[in-house]
Amino acid sequence: MVILLSSWRDARLPLRVVDAPNKKDLPGDVSETRALLTGGDYIAGRNLATVVYLALHMGRPILLEGEAGVGKTEIAKVLAATLGRDLIRLQCFEGLDLASAAYEWNFPRQMVAIRIAEAEGATGDIGKGLYSREFLTERPLLSALEQHANGPPVLLIDEIDRADEPFEAFLLELLSDFQISIPELGTIKAEEPPIVVITSNRTREVHDALRRRCLYHWVDYPSQETEARIVALKAPDIADDLRDQLVAFIHKLREQDLFKRPGVAEAIDWANALTQLDVVTLTPEILNDTLGSLLKYQDDIAKVQGSEAARLLAEIQAAA
Ligand SMILES: Nc1ncnc2c1ncn2[C@@H]1O[C@H](COP(=O)(O)OP(=O)(O)OP(=O)(O)O)[C@@H](O)[C@H]1O
Numbered sequence: 535m536v537i538l539l540s541s542w543r544d545a546r547l548p549l550r551v552v553d554a555p556n557k558k559d560l561p562g563d564v565s566e567t568r569a570l571l572t573g574g575d576y577i578a579g580r581n582l583a584t585v586v587y588l589a590l591h592m593g594r595p596i597l598l599e600g601e602a603g604v605g606k607t608e609i610a611k612v613l614a615a616t617l618g619r620d621l622i623r624l625q626c627f628e629g630l631d632l633a634s635a636a637y638e639w640n641f642p643r644q645m646v647a648i649r650i651a652e653a654e655g656a657t658g659d660i661g662k663g664l665y666s667r668e669f670l671t672e673r674p675l676l677s678a679l680e681q682h683a684n685g686p687p688v689l690l691i692d693e694i695d696r697a698d699e700p701f702e703a704f705l706l707e708l709l710s711d712f713q714i715s716i717p718e719l720g721t722i723k724a725e726e727p728p729i730v731v732i733t734s735n736r737t738r739e740v741h742d743a744l745r746r747r748c749l750y751h752w753v754d755y756p757s758q759e760t761e762a763r764i765v766a767l768k769a770p771d772i773a774d775d776l777r778d779q780l781v782a783f784i785h786k787l788r789e790q791d792l793f794k795r796p797g798v799a800e801a802i803d804w805a806n807a808l809t810q811l812d813v814v815t816l817t818p819e820i821l822n823d824t825l826g827s828l829l830k831y832q833d834d835i836a837k838v839q840g841s842e843a844a845r846l847l848a849e850i851q852a853a854a
C-alpha cells in the first residue's frame with residue numbers, strides 16, 4: 535500500500551478526450567453528464583450519471599462503493615480528464631496519517647531558518663513566523679483546497695476502507711466545509727470546493743457521519759450489453775463474436791459461488807489475453823489455459839477448471 539506522493543499533484547491522464555479545453559464548463563444536465571463520461575471512454579448508466587451531475591452542481595462529495603474492478607477509481611480519472619481538471623489522488627492505507635495525507639511542518643527548513651536568524655544575530659522571538667505557509671509541506675488534501683489554474687481539481691480519496699477510523703473522522707471537516715484546521719496556523723478553506731470522489735471496497739463499513747456528507751452510489755457489475763460495450767472500447771482488437779462469448783461466460787461465472795468474482799477489469803484483461811493468443815472462439819481448452827486472467831484465487835480456479843468450465847461454456851453456446 536503506497537501513497538502516491540510523487541504523482542498526485544498533476545496527474546492529467548492520457549485518456550482520449552474529444553474536446554479538452556483548459557477548463558470545461560460543467561455538464562448542463564444528466565444526459566450531458568453521461569455524454570461527458572462517454573467522451574472519456576466511461577460507460578455510465580443514468581443513475582450514476584445523475585449522482586455525478588448532482589455532485590458537480592451541488593458541490594457534494596461522491597461516495598462510490600462496489601466490488602473490486604467495477605470502475606470506481608476510473609470515474610474520478612475520467613472526470614478529471616474530461617473536465618480538464620487536475621487529478622489529486624490520495625491512496626488510503628492502514629496507518630495513513632495527517633502528515634502523509636494533509637500537511638506536514640518542514641522541520642529541516644525551520645531549523646535552517648533558525649540557524650540563519652541566529653547567525654544574523656537576530657534578537658527577539660526567532661520562533662515567530664516558523665509556523666507560516668512558507669514552512670508547510672502540502673500533501674494531497676491540502677493541495678486540493680488550493681486554487682488550480684484549470685479550476686477546482688478532482689480529489690480522489692481511493693479505498694477509504696483501508697484507512698483507520700480516526701482518519702475518517704479527520705475527513706469530516708474537509709468534506710462538509712472544504713477546509714482544514716491547522717492548530718499552529720489557523721483554518722485553510724477552499725475558495726471553490728474540489729470535486730471529491732471517495733471509493734470503498736467495503737473491507738469495513740465506512741462511518742455514517744462520512745456517508746451523510748456524500749452522495750452515495752453502489753457501482754454494480756454492468757449488464758451483459760454494457761459490459762460488451764466496455765470491452766469493445768477498452769480491448770478494441772477482439773472480434774465481436776468472441777467478445778460476446780467472453781462477456782456471456784463472465785456473467786455465468788459471476789453467478790457461481792466464488793471467493794472473488796471477476797470484475798470488468800478482468801473482462802478487459804481476458805479480452806486482451808485472448809487477442810494476444812489469436813483465439814477466434816472459446817473452447818474448454820482455451821478456458822482452462824486462460825482462467826488465470828479471470829480468477830485470482832487457486833480455490834476458485836480449482837472449482838471452475840475442467841468439467842465446470844466446459845459445462846458453463848456449453849450453456850452459453852446453447853443460449854447463443
Ligand atoms: N463503466 C465502465 N466504462 C469503461 N471502463 C470501465 C467501466 N467500468 C470499469 N471499467 C474499466 O475497468 C477497469 C477497472 O476499473 P477501476 O480500476 O476503476 O475499478 P475499481 O472499482 O476502482 O477496482 P478496485 O476496487 O480493484 O480498485 C479500468 O480499466 C476501467 O477502465
Ligand SMILES: [Mg+2]
Nearest residue numbers: 606607692733
Ligand atoms: Mg480502484
